[in-house]
Structures are given as C-alpha cells and as structure tokens.
Amino acid sequence: MKKLVLLIVAPLIFCWTIVSVNSECNLPTNLIKEIQSYEEIATNIINSLTTGKYKGGTYNELAKFVDTFGARVSGTENLENAIDYALALMKQYGLENVHGEEALVPHWVRNEERGEILEPRKANLPVLGLGSSVGTLANGIEAEVVVVKTFDQLKGLNTTIKGKIVVFNEDWITYGTSVAYRSHGASEAARFGAEAVLIRSVTPFSMSTLHTGWQDYEEGVVKIPTACISKEDAQLFQRYQDRGQKIVVRLHLNYTRFEDSKSRNSVGEIQGSTYPDKVVLVSGHIDSWDVGVGAMDDGGGAFISWYALAVLHGLGLRPRRTLRAVLWTAEEPGLVGWAAYNASHYNELDNFTFVMESDEGTFSPLGINYAAGVEGGCIIQEIVKLLAPINATQAVPSTNGVGSDISAWTSSLLPGASLLNENQRYFWFHHSAADTMDVLDPDNLDKSTAVWAVVSYIIADLTDDFPRNRDQPRVKVVN
Amino acid sequence: MKKLVLLIVAPLIFCWTIVSVNSECNLPTNLIKEIQSYEEIATNIINSLTTGKYKGGTYNELAKFVDTFGARVSGTENLENAIDYALALMKQYGLENVHGEEALVPHWVRNEERGEILEPRKANLPVLGLGSSVGTLANGIEAEVVVVKTFDQLKGLNTTIKGKIVVFNEDWITYGTSVAYRSHGASEAARFGAEAVLIRSVTPFSMSTLHTGWQDYEEGVVKIPTACISKEDAQLFQRYQDRGQKIVVRLHLNYTRFEDSKSRNSVGEIQGSTYPDKVVLVSGHIDSWDVGVGAMDDGGGAFISWYALAVLHGLGLRPRRTLRAVLWTAEEPGLVGWAAYNASHYNELDNFTFVMESDEGTFSPLGINYAAGVEGGCIIQEIVKLLAPINATQAVPSTNGVGSDISAWTSSLLPGASLLNENQRYFWFHHSAADTMDVLDPDNLDKSTAVWAVVSYIIADLTDDFPRNRDQPRVKVVN
The missing domain is CATH 3.40.630.10 (Zn peptidases)
Incomplete structure (x- = not known):
C-alpha cells in the first residue's frame, strides 16, 4: 500500500x-x-x-x-x-x-520559515517548506548555493555539491514531469552531501507565488530540509550563477511531524x-x-x-x-x-x-x-x-x-x-x-x-x- | 506644482x-x-x-x-x-x-505591518500599506469592518462608519477609475470617522497579490492609516458582510515619513x-x-x-x-x-x-x-x-x-x-x-x-x- x-x-x-x-x-x-x-x-x-x-x-x-x-x-x-x-x-x-x-x-505542520539572500545582494527570500520536510537546526543553515536545472546536471557536479544548498530550477514541462523535483529533489541532492534543497515552485505561471506540495525522503538517505521558492527567485539565482556571481543563502526552517492521527x-x-x-x-x-x-x-x-x-x-x-x-x-x-x-x-x-x-x-x-x-x-x-x-x-x-x-x-x-x-x-x-x-x-x-x-x-x-x-x-x- | x-x-x-x-x-x-x-x-x-x-x-x-x-x-x-x-x-x-x-x-518607508482577522474566523490578513500612510498607534487598531464598493455607498452609510475600519471593495473598471479608492479612500472615509481604511488592490487579476501605490491625504481631514489587501480578501469580507456576519480586524501598521531628501x-x-x-x-x-x-x-x-x-x-x-x-x-x-x-x-x-x-x-x-x-x-x-x-x-x-x-x-x-x-x-x-x-x-x-x-x-x-x-x-x- x-x-x-x-x-x-x-x-x-x-x-x-x-x-x-x-x-x-x-x-x-x-x-x-x-x-x-x-x-x-x-x-x-x-x-x-x-x-x-x-x-x-x-x-x-x-x-x-x-x-x-x-x-x-x-x-x-x-x-x-x-x-x-x-x-x-x-x-x-x-x-x-x-x-x-x-x-x-x-500530521505535518510548518511553524516558522525564513529565507534570506546574503550574497551577492541582501534580500528577503520567501520560502515555503514542502510537506514532510525536516527543519534546519535552530540557528539555521548558511551556505553557498548551486543551481541546477536537472537531476543529470546535479550528477555531473557530483563532489562540488557537498555542503551546498541546491536550487532546482527545473523547467515547467508538465506537472507529472516537473513535480519529480519536488517529490524527490531532497534525497537526490542529499546523496551528494547537499545541506538543503530549494525547488522552483512547480507551476507554469507565477506572480512570485510559492507552490508547496508533499515530498518523499528515500529510505537510507539522510533527510535534509527542503522548501520551494518562487520561479522568479529561481531564475534570479540562475542569472547570478550564469554571471559567475557567488550566491549565499541563509535558511531557518522549523517544522513538526507529529504522530499520525x-x-x-x-x-x-x-x-x-x-x-x-x-x-x-x-x-x-x-x-x-x-x-x-x-x-x-x-x-x-x-x-x-x-x-x-x-x-x-x-x-x-x-x-x-x-x-x-x-x-x-x-x-x-x-x-x-x-x-x-x-x-x-x-x-x-x-x-x-x-x-x-x-x-x-x-x-x-x-x-x-x-x-x-x-x-x-x-x-x-x-x-x-x-x-x-x-x-x-x-x-x-x-x-x-x-x-x-x-x-x-x-x-x-x-x-x-x-x-x-x-x-x-x-x-x-x-x-x-x-x-x-x-x-x-x-x-x-x-x-x-x-x-x-x-x-x-x-x-x-x-x-x-x-x-x-x-x-x-x-x-x-x-x- | x-x-x-x-x-x-x-x-x-x-x-x-x-x-x-x-x-x-x-x-x-x-x-x-x-x-x-x-x-x-x-x-x-x-x-x-x-x-x-x-x-x-x-x-x-x-x-x-x-x-x-x-x-x-x-x-x-x-x-x-x-x-x-x-x-x-x-x-x-x-x-x-x-x-x-x-x-x-x-521618503516614506514601511517598517512593519500585520493584519489579522479576529471574527468571524481567525486568520492572517496580508496587508501592504499605501505610500504616505500614517501608522496605527503602537498597540494597533482593533475594530469592526464595514465593506463598501463605492464612495456613494460610503456616504449612504454615513454615521455608522464612525470607529470602523472601512474596506473599499471597488470593482476593477479601469486603472484610472478604480485607483480613486487608493488615492483618496483614506480621507473620504476619515470624514465619516473611520479608524482606518483597507482597499482592495487595484488590479484586474490577482493571485492573492498585494498592489501598493501612493495615496493622498486631503488637507484638513484627519489622517488615518491605509493599506491594501488582496482582491480575494476584499471579496471574502464582502461575503461575510452579505451573510450578516460580524467582521473584526486587528491592524498593526508602522511607517515612517522622513524629511524629503x-x-x-x-x-x-x-x-x-x-x-x-x-x-x-x-x-x-x-x-x-x-x-x-x-x-x-x-x-x-x-x-x-x-x-x-x-x-x-x-x-x-x-x-x-x-x-x-x-x-x-x-x-x-x-x-x-x-x-x-x-x-x-x-x-x-x-x-x-x-x-x-x-x-x-x-x-x-x-x-x-x-x-x-x-x-x-x-x-x-x-x-x-x-x-x-x-x-x-x-x-x-x-x-x-x-x-x-x-x-x-x-x-x-x-x-x-x-x-x-x-x-x-x-x-x-x-x-x-x-x-x-x-x-x-x-x-x-x-x-x-x-x-x-x-x-x-x-x-x-x-x-x-x-x-x-x-x-x-x-x-x-x-x-
């Protein structure tokens, strides 16, 4: 079942x-x-x-x-x-x-969540945790960001992922296709030592809108925090990275997974x-x-x-x-x-x-x-x-x-x-x-x-x- | 000028x-x-x-x-x-x-703003202050809401406005027409003793989006705080009111108007x-x-x-x-x-x-x-x-x-x-x-x-x- x-x-x-x-x-x-x-x-x-x-x-x-x-x-x-x-x-x-x-x-609830871009420009980063995500430690995560568009790109980067926050800037193809990054992104990146995963919200149209959804940790892979960001911010990160600019993000994510009820x-x-x-x-x-x-x-x-x-x-x-x-x-x-x-x-x-x-x-x-x-x-x-x-x-x-x-x-x-x-x-x-x-x-x-x-x-x-x-x-x- | x-x-x-x-x-x-x-x-x-x-x-x-x-x-x-x-x-x-x-x-800046629906159902109320708005007192405003669609409706209600938060749920007609509620809503409602004004964001399409903009206080009319809410929340208030449900809202709005620079x-x-x-x-x-x-x-x-x-x-x-x-x-x-x-x-x-x-x-x-x-x-x-x-x-x-x-x-x-x-x-x-x-x-x-x-x-x-x-x-x- x-x-x-x-x-x-x-x-x-x-x-x-x-x-x-x-x-x-x-x-x-x-x-x-x-x-x-x-x-x-x-x-x-x-x-x-x-x-x-x-x-x-x-x-x-x-x-x-x-x-x-x-x-x-x-x-x-x-x-x-x-x-x-x-x-x-x-x-x-x-x-x-x-x-x-x-x-x-x-029974999974979000308590508090905050994101912040520290480099290259200080800015608020709206984030919305994915269902079943674990939180960060109390003092949060501060790490460099690496942006990938596909799982294949992630695999190509391999050892450079360790300690980073991975941003999946997946294209919208169909819901059935693109949702894979929401469902499995955290475990896929955790295999390579990522600290956390942010996914581009799975939507064909955005007004800086955040789109959450359930995600599944794979058994035997370390559970890392995962949230969505807007399509706009994912594209912003893509542009920063494409220009060779270093991106640093701080995340405070706090969720509770209660017993099933x-x-x-x-x-x-x-x-x-x-x-x-x-x-x-x-x-x-x-x-x-x-x-x-x-x-x-x-x-x-x-x-x-x-x-x-x-x-x-x-x-x-x-x-x-x-x-x-x-x-x-x-x-x-x-x-x-x-x-x-x-x-x-x-x-x-x-x-x-x-x-x-x-x-x-x-x-x-x-x-x-x-x-x-x-x-x-x-x-x-x-x-x-x-x-x-x-x-x-x-x-x-x-x-x-x-x-x-x-x-x-x-x-x-x-x-x-x-x-x-x-x-x-x-x-x-x-x-x-x-x-x-x-x-x-x-x-x-x-x-x-x-x-x-x-x-x-x-x-x-x-x-x-x-x-x-x-x-x-x-x-x-x-x- | x-x-x-x-x-x-x-x-x-x-x-x-x-x-x-x-x-x-x-x-x-x-x-x-x-x-x-x-x-x-x-x-x-x-x-x-x-x-x-x-x-x-x-x-x-x-x-x-x-x-x-x-x-x-x-x-x-x-x-x-x-x-x-x-x-x-x-x-x-x-x-x-x-x-x-x-x-x-x-030079006007928003410091902090929070809105909350207290009745008929507790809920967060996203608000975005309008440019040049004054803030609320430090402990905020808690007041009953009255919803109107037009300035004429406001005038018709007259004395019942005193002490209330007025929500302008104006229809989108054109920007030039509908923006009047953003530009002048606060002073128009203040004449009748309103405590604060919330306007429906001036937009033909919303994804729970907030649309700010400058507003003008009329000289000689008391300045009351004013912010926009989403079209969706304005419509929610309209439905509550149309069903005869009492609406109570709490607002904390904190802005600073500095000297011109x-x-x-x-x-x-x-x-x-x-x-x-x-x-x-x-x-x-x-x-x-x-x-x-x-x-x-x-x-x-x-x-x-x-x-x-x-x-x-x-x-x-x-x-x-x-x-x-x-x-x-x-x-x-x-x-x-x-x-x-x-x-x-x-x-x-x-x-x-x-x-x-x-x-x-x-x-x-x-x-x-x-x-x-x-x-x-x-x-x-x-x-x-x-x-x-x-x-x-x-x-x-x-x-x-x-x-x-x-x-x-x-x-x-x-x-x-x-x-x-x-x-x-x-x-x-x-x-x-x-x-x-x-x-x-x-x-x-x-x-x-x-x-x-x-x-x-x-x-x-x-x-x-x-x-x-x-x-x-x-x-x-x-x-």
Missing part, C-alpha cells in the same frame, strides 16, 4: 493522451435507446442547476464552507471540524447513510432501489494545503460530488444502484484517505460499478475524461450527448487512470471518470495562497455539478451494469 | 480613447519622401537590435541592474546608488553630457549636430515601489530610453537635434522628479521638440501612442511604417496626454508619445511583488528599444521641427 501510494503521488492528472474516439461504436440499439430515454431527466437536472432551485447552490455552500474553515490540513482539528460540518451538510440535504470512515493520516473519509449516499450493494462512487478530497483555502484543490471537486447527490435527492431521483459520495481525507500527503478506504473495502470492489473523482478543477466543464475500455467509452459517449444544453459533450479517453485518489483503481481495475474542464490555469493556483474562492465561478460550479449528477445517475440507473472489461490485463490493486 | 502633481497622480495611462486615425493626411510630398529616406537607417537600427550586436543588450543590462539593486525607493540611499550606476552605464556606452539633476523627493533625474544625450539646443526627450522612471524590483515599472521604460541612445551612438548616428534620455526619479510618489525638472527647465520648453516616455510596459511593441495633433499624427503614421520589420506600425492618437511624468506636458503643451505595446497584463504585476525580470522578455525589449530609437532619431533629425500645433488651446503648464 505504501509502495503504491509512493508511486502514484498526488494528482496524476493531465497525464492522459488524447487518442481518437472510437467512432465505430457498436452498442446494442436497446442500450442506446435506454440512454436516450434519460434525456428528460438529464434536462431536468441541468435546468434545476442552471436556472432553477439549485442555481448557485454549489458555490454558496462551498463559499460558506471555506470561509468558515479556511485551509484543512491533514491531521489537524480544523480538518476534523470541517469534516463534521460536511457530514452535517450531507444529512441536512437528505443524503442517506451519512457517516465518517476512519483513516490514520500524517485519526481522520475520516466522509460518506453520503442515495441508496439504490434495486441493487443497493452495487455502488457508483463520486468523489473529491476535503483536505487541502495550509496555504490558500483549498477552494479549487479540492473544495470544488468535493462539493460538486455531494451536491450532485443532494440535487438528485431533491428531484426525487433514486437510481437502481447506490450512488455514493466520498470526500477523501488526506489526499495531499499521498492519497492516504483513499488507501485506508481501499484496504477496508477491498473485498467489495467487485460491487463498485463505476468510480468518479474531480480533482483537476471545476472550471467550465467540457465533458468527461474516462478510463473505461472501448465499450464503456461508447456508453459514455452516448451519455454525454445529454449534456448538450451545457455544451459538455466531450468524452475523452485516458490511456492511464483518471483522478488522483482513484487513479490506482482506474489505471487497471475499475472503470471510472474525471471531470473534463477548461483547467488550463489549474496549476497557476495549485498548492498556493492563490487557491481561494476567487478561482471559482458559480455558473461553472452549477454546470460541473450537472455533469456529475447526470453521468453518475445514468450509470447507476442503467438496466445492465457498466462493463467492467478494460481491454487490458486486470492488474490486482495492492491492498 | 503641488496642485498639478496631485491632479495627475501617477500613471495616467490607458486613458486614451482610440479615435479613428486620419486617413486623409496631406503631408507635403517632400516631407513624406524625407521620412521614407530613413528606411535604411531604421532597418539598420532594427537589425542591430534583433539580430546584431545589440540583441539581448537591453534585457541583460536591465537584469544586471535590478539584480544588483532590487527595489529603488524614492528617498533611499539604494536609489541614489542605482542612479550612480545608471549614470556610469550611460557614460560607458558613450552618451554625452551625462549628469544628474537634483530633485527633492519624498535629495535625489536626481539622470540625463544622458547625443548632442545635436545642427540644433544642439533643440531637444527630443526619451524617458522612463528609475525609481520603483518597495515590493518587487520594479523591472517592469519602470525598469523597462528607463532602460529602453538610455539604451536607444546607446545603440544610435554605437551605430554612429547623430541627429540634427539633441536626443536626451531622462531617467526620472520619484515618479511613484507623484511625478516629483519630473516636477523639479519642469521647474528648472520651464524657460527652455520652447526648445523641446518632442517628448517620449515609456511607463506602460515594454511587452511586445505595437507602435506608438501619440498626443501630437493632426499634422503631427500624420508624421508619426509615416514614421511607424518604417517599423514594419518588427510589426510595430500602429500609430494611435490619445485624446489626453501620454506617459506618466510627461502627461502634463503632453496633455496640452508639447507633442509627445508613449510606447504602444501588448500590455494587457500590465496591471497584473503593477506595484506588486510580482514585478520582476520574469515579466520581461529579451526579444520584446530589443524591439521596444528599436521603436524608441527609430522614432526619436527620425524626429530629432528631420529638416523641419516637429509641428508644435496641438489643435487645442495652448494651456500653460504651472511651474
């Missing part, structure tokens, strides 16, 4: 490759007709959210939530209070079987009328980083998930199978809430018909990104046609899994989907102080909830189970 | 209205031919900057400058050191008559071969705010100005009239360097043929924004045709003045121009920690310098003086 968690660290998003949609679907005519028969229901759901009773509801509930709790960090009492609030909210909106499911989660995945359902044991799962994660308020990552995803069920309940819609909203805890420190859930529900996974997660933004929705095999893809293509009133009719297959928490499930075992949306700016705000309600738009949240509700409802209500065949060897998920 | 300075506070930019370019220019054929005869020279200038010896030079010199000095605040020793460096640089590149001209400038406008020239007393002036300002490093505002404008002369000198080009680069000091506290220069050169203004300033960004250049009357506009339209190799052929008239320091000159008295460029994102970075070298692009700086060099050289070299007639009553600039 640990290995799995380490391998798939945090959002494995935007990794999908667009492959041509199979235009030669051969779904049975009666299945096509059955899907088409949901048109009126789909339109009712959409209308209730875009012009009716539920218009603005997702945004307003989410705003009240984040304005009340702010950041919701794994291991904190504040997160547990936020979870209590979310559970109460799901009950208030009529969801069934509302409860928390325990998970033991990491109890948290909960939050669950609410609409129980199935015919097959209550069969589950279509919609999800997002409720925890966030400690900077910003996690409105985008992943307040939006968590709230469209339970609110989709609230809307369906309010419209009197009960599908044949159970619809289950899960608000994962402790996604940020490595999908920890999901791992606990997977362990305790592993023997029931055969009953999981379809799993969905939104953790890549709830900007203007375009449709569905799916990992569901050829036949499953054809079904989704039919379903999203019913989203024409909100122009969210794209069905894009993923060659890997989808979602973050559910990525291990959907990369091999279970068919699933994530929300395809206009999230080109997602990483501008990701894990930074800029992740606030201002990133979100009420109308886009309405439409995102509509996509979520329509797709999950239809899949949960179809006569036949969604096809499990992923056209790939079925790989066992380690539990 | 004071009155003038107060009236035209800081960049009066983006106030121009696009009016249709006069397509019926009736310039004398010999003048058109004379302008066309500069094609080879213009192309040489452009090539030297885009592919030749000077390629990358503007960016590299500017980067060295801002990396060495960082922010350059009016009244500080650091600004004076930066001015010494700039003067030495102009000499090194062969400019003539390089010297500083004294100006008495404001001596600074200098930095001057370098290529003296005219035929009319050395006649001047074409190119300019930008060398001072900056204390957040960020003023790379964009206005390092770019200052550096394309002197570097344009450096390139012309390097190419052996000496125009008939004198080309003068001026790097204004203390623009940010209200065009103070310009005012001193205007006062000491007021009797020579008849010799100022044409004045140029770039203080609206040096992004991809599009051409010239001018305030030059109908005939002058026709001449500029001919000149910018020579900028076709870099697609900077637009000539857009302004109905007001152009530039910031030179706005009083160009709104009535003198013909002038500013750099038209793709500056849609200018105010994203303006007066914030995000104003760094990363905003700028080496190629765009090369092209901006080329526009500056070509236009100023031709106007300084034409047989006849650039027409002074502004087709408006000539208003005397107060000195």
Whole structure:
C-alpha cells in the first residue's frame, strides 16, 4: 500500500493522451435507446442547476464552507471540524447513510520559515517548506548555493555539491514531469552531501507565488530540509550563477511531524432501489494545503460530488444502484484517505460499478475524461450527448487512470471518470495562497455539478451494469 | 506644482480613447519622401537590435541592474546608488553630457505591518500599506469592518462608519477609475470617522497579490492609516458582510515619513549636430515601489530610453537635434522628479521638440501612442511604417496626454508619445511583488528599444521641427 501510494503521488492528472474516439461504436440499439430515454431527466437536472432551485447552490455552500474553515490540513482539528460540518451538510440535504470512515493520516505542520539572500545582494527570500520536510537546526543553515536545472546536471557536479544548498530550477514541462523535483529533489541532492534543497515552485505561471506540495525522503538517505521558492527567485539565482556571481543563502526552517492521527473519509449516499450493494462512487478530497483555502484543490471537486447527490435527492431521483459520495481525507500527503478506504473495502470492489473523482478543477466543464475500455467509452459517449444544453459533450479517453485518489483503481481495475474542464490555469493556483474562492465561478460550479449528477445517475440507473472489461490485463490493486 | 502633481497622480495611462486615425493626411510630398529616406537607417537600427550586436543588450543590462539593486525607493540611499550606476552605464556606452539633476523627493518607508482577522474566523490578513500612510498607534487598531464598493455607498452609510475600519471593495473598471479608492479612500472615509481604511488592490487579476501605490491625504481631514489587501480578501469580507456576519480586524501598521531628501533625474544625450539646443526627450522612471524590483515599472521604460541612445551612438548616428534620455526619479510618489525638472527647465520648453516616455510596459511593441495633433499624427503614421520589420506600425492618437511624468506636458503643451505595446497584463504585476525580470522578455525589449530609437532619431533629425500645433488651446503648464 505504501509502495503504491509512493508511486502514484498526488494528482496524476493531465497525464492522459488524447487518442481518437472510437467512432465505430457498436452498442446494442436497446442500450442506446435506454440512454436516450434519460434525456428528460438529464434536462431536468441541468435546468434545476442552471436556472432553477439549485442555481448557485454549489458555490454558496462551498463559499460558506471555506470561509468558515479556511485551509484543512491533514491531521489537524480544523480538518476534523470541517469534516463534521460536511457530514452535517450531507444529512441536512437528505443524503442517506451519512457517516465518517476512519483513516490514520500524517500530521505535518510548518511553524516558522525564513529565507534570506546574503550574497551577492541582501534580500528577503520567501520560502515555503514542502510537506514532510525536516527543519534546519535552530540557528539555521548558511551556505553557498548551486543551481541546477536537472537531476543529470546535479550528477555531473557530483563532489562540488557537498555542503551546498541546491536550487532546482527545473523547467515547467508538465506537472507529472516537473513535480519529480519536488517529490524527490531532497534525497537526490542529499546523496551528494547537499545541506538543503530549494525547488522552483512547480507551476507554469507565477506572480512570485510559492507552490508547496508533499515530498518523499528515500529510505537510507539522510533527510535534509527542503522548501520551494518562487520561479522568479529561481531564475534570479540562475542569472547570478550564469554571471559567475557567488550566491549565499541563509535558511531557518522549523517544522513538526507529529504522530499520525485519526481522520475520516466522509460518506453520503442515495441508496439504490434495486441493487443497493452495487455502488457508483463520486468523489473529491476535503483536505487541502495550509496555504490558500483549498477552494479549487479540492473544495470544488468535493462539493460538486455531494451536491450532485443532494440535487438528485431533491428531484426525487433514486437510481437502481447506490450512488455514493466520498470526500477523501488526506489526499495531499499521498492519497492516504483513499488507501485506508481501499484496504477496508477491498473485498467489495467487485460491487463498485463505476468510480468518479474531480480533482483537476471545476472550471467550465467540457465533458468527461474516462478510463473505461472501448465499450464503456461508447456508453459514455452516448451519455454525454445529454449534456448538450451545457455544451459538455466531450468524452475523452485516458490511456492511464483518471483522478488522483482513484487513479490506482482506474489505471487497471475499475472503470471510472474525471471531470473534463477548461483547467488550463489549474496549476497557476495549485498548492498556493492563490487557491481561494476567487478561482471559482458559480455558473461553472452549477454546470460541473450537472455533469456529475447526470453521468453518475445514468450509470447507476442503467438496466445492465457498466462493463467492467478494460481491454487490458486486470492488474490486482495492492491492498 | 503641488496642485498639478496631485491632479495627475501617477500613471495616467490607458486613458486614451482610440479615435479613428486620419486617413486623409496631406503631408507635403517632400516631407513624406524625407521620412521614407530613413528606411535604411531604421532597418539598420532594427537589425542591430534583433539580430546584431545589440540583441539581448537591453534585457541583460536591465537584469544586471535590478539584480544588483532590487527595489529603488524614492528617498533611499539604494536609489541614489542605482542612479550612480545608471549614470556610469550611460557614460560607458558613450552618451554625452551625462549628469544628474537634483530633485527633492519624498521618503516614506514601511517598517512593519500585520493584519489579522479576529471574527468571524481567525486568520492572517496580508496587508501592504499605501505610500504616505500614517501608522496605527503602537498597540494597533482593533475594530469592526464595514465593506463598501463605492464612495456613494460610503456616504449612504454615513454615521455608522464612525470607529470602523472601512474596506473599499471597488470593482476593477479601469486603472484610472478604480485607483480613486487608493488615492483618496483614506480621507473620504476619515470624514465619516473611520479608524482606518483597507482597499482592495487595484488590479484586474490577482493571485492573492498585494498592489501598493501612493495615496493622498486631503488637507484638513484627519489622517488615518491605509493599506491594501488582496482582491480575494476584499471579496471574502464582502461575503461575510452579505451573510450578516460580524467582521473584526486587528491592524498593526508602522511607517515612517522622513524629511524629503535629495535625489536626481539622470540625463544622458547625443548632442545635436545642427540644433544642439533643440531637444527630443526619451524617458522612463528609475525609481520603483518597495515590493518587487520594479523591472517592469519602470525598469523597462528607463532602460529602453538610455539604451536607444546607446545603440544610435554605437551605430554612429547623430541627429540634427539633441536626443536626451531622462531617467526620472520619484515618479511613484507623484511625478516629483519630473516636477523639479519642469521647474528648472520651464524657460527652455520652447526648445523641446518632442517628448517620449515609456511607463506602460515594454511587452511586445505595437507602435506608438501619440498626443501630437493632426499634422503631427500624420508624421508619426509615416514614421511607424518604417517599423514594419518588427510589426510595430500602429500609430494611435490619445485624446489626453501620454506617459506618466510627461502627461502634463503632453496633455496640452508639447507633442509627445508613449510606447504602444501588448500590455494587457500590465496591471497584473503593477506595484506588486510580482514585478520582476520574469515579466520581461529579451526579444520584446530589443524591439521596444528599436521603436524608441527609430522614432526619436527620425524626429530629432528631420529638416523641419516637429509641428508644435496641438489643435487645442495652448494651456500653460504651472511651474
């Protein structure tokens, strides 16, 4: 489980490759007709959210939530209070079987952090520690800086690294590629005797913004402090070094890693009328980083998930199978809430018909990104046609899994989907102080909830189970 | 002078209205031919900057400058050191008559500032004081917050303002419109007994970014502390208030306003071969705010100005009239360097043929924004045709003045121009920690310098003086 968690660290998003949609679907005519028969229901759901009773509801509930709790960090009492609030909210909106499911989660907090450039020019150096980092000794670290752009450059410098602060000024390529410097930079540099590591914030766009995130120490390698700096300061260091100027930095980093503590995945359902044991799962994660308020990552995803069920309940819609909203805890420190859930529900996974997660933004929705095999893809293509009133009719297959928490499930075992949306700016705000309600738009949240509700409802209500065949060897998920 | 300075506070930019370019220019054929005869020279200038010896030079010199000095605040020793460096640089590149001209400038510094939301949820509140603000008493201010979007709303609330902290959550309309809340918010709220004022940062786009700027207390109104907060926090306060939630904030703001001190406008020239007393002036300002490093505002404008002369000198080009680069000091506290220069050169203004300033960004250049009357506009339209190799052929008239320091000159008295460029994102970075070298692009700086060099050289070299007639009553600039 640990290995799995380490391998798939945090959002494995935007990794999908667009492959041509199979235009030669051969779904049975009666299945096509059955899907088409949901048109009126789909339109009712959409209308209730875009012009009716539920218009603005997702945004307003989410705003009240984040304005009340702010950041919701794994291991904190504040997160547990936020979870209590979310559970109460799901009950208030009529969801069934509302409860928390325990998970033991990491608890790492930043106490104080300061950076200063001493040479070639005295200046403040804003730093933001990476999750799980150790701190410096009480009197800090003062050392010369060496800037590298890649791990290969680091290896090339070899013995000259000893005693230095390594700055990784990695280029933004994709999140999946560039995040390696955040995840593994500290241990990679520690092998060569570095004193500390600063990484350029992993983002395609910066306004002197700091973007934190979890990092992993490799076993057997000395643990050195690691933090991010802005893209701008990384580039400044690059220019100093390229001009042959000596760079000296002082760091005071103070963090505490507490014992793991109890948290909960939050669950609410609409129980199935015919097959209550069969589950279509919609999800997002409720925890966030400690900077910003996690409105985008992943307040939006968590709230469209339970609110989709609230809307369906309010419209009197009960599908044949159970619809289950899960608000994962402790996604940020490595999908920890999901791992606990997977362990305790592993023997029931055969009953999981379809799993969905939104953790890549709830900007203007375009449709569905799916990992569901050829036949499953054809079904989704039919379903999203019913989203024409909100122009969210794209069905894009993923060659890997989808979602973050559910990525291990959907990369091999279970068919699933994530929300395809206009999230080109997602990483501008990701894990930074800029992740606030201002990133979100009420109308886009309405439409995102509509996509979520329509797709999950239809899949949960179809006569036949969604096809499990992923056209790939079925790989066992380690539990 | 004071009155003038107060009236035209800081960049009066983006106030121009696009009016249709006069397509019926009736310039004398010999003048058109004379302008066309500069094609080879213009192309040489452009090539030297885009592919030749000077390629990358503007960016590299500017980067060295801002990396060495960082922010350059009016009244500080650091600004004076930066001015010494700039003067030495102009000499090194062969400019003539390089010297500083004294100006008495404001000196306001932030010592410490902290904001905290106490109710309805304890949270840190990042604040950034506005230039010239007084501080709070040593133990700070703790008061209830009232949010208004407009001055009219403030007046409507009247007596309920007493003892409160007023938050101006003004919408972004244009900089010229919205900046009124920054410039005058404190005095407007103080009339009603407010204890302090927080304004929403004046920007169309925020990443939880703080945007400072100068503010003006009205004479006879009690001076209360004033700072900006992020757009996100202003919107948060709006939501709290709209829900009927009580908001309490604590502020500790500590600033010092020192006596005005001596600074200098930095001057370098290529003296005219035929009319050395006649001047074409190119300019930008060398001072900056204390957040960020003023790379964009206005390092770019200052550096394309002197570097344009450096390139012309390097190419052996000496125009008939004198080309003068001026790097204004203390623009940010209200065009103070310009005012001193205007006062000491007021009797020579008849010799100022044409004045140029770039203080609206040096992004991809599009051409010239001018305030030059109908005939002058026709001449500029001919000149910018020579900028076709870099697609900077637009000539857009302004109905007001152009530039910031030179706005009083160009709104009535003198013909002038500013750099038209793709500056849609200018105010994203303006007066914030995000104003760094990363905003700028080496190629765009090369092209901006080329526009500056070509236009100023031709106007300084034409047989006849650039027409002074502004087709408006000539208003005397107060000195």
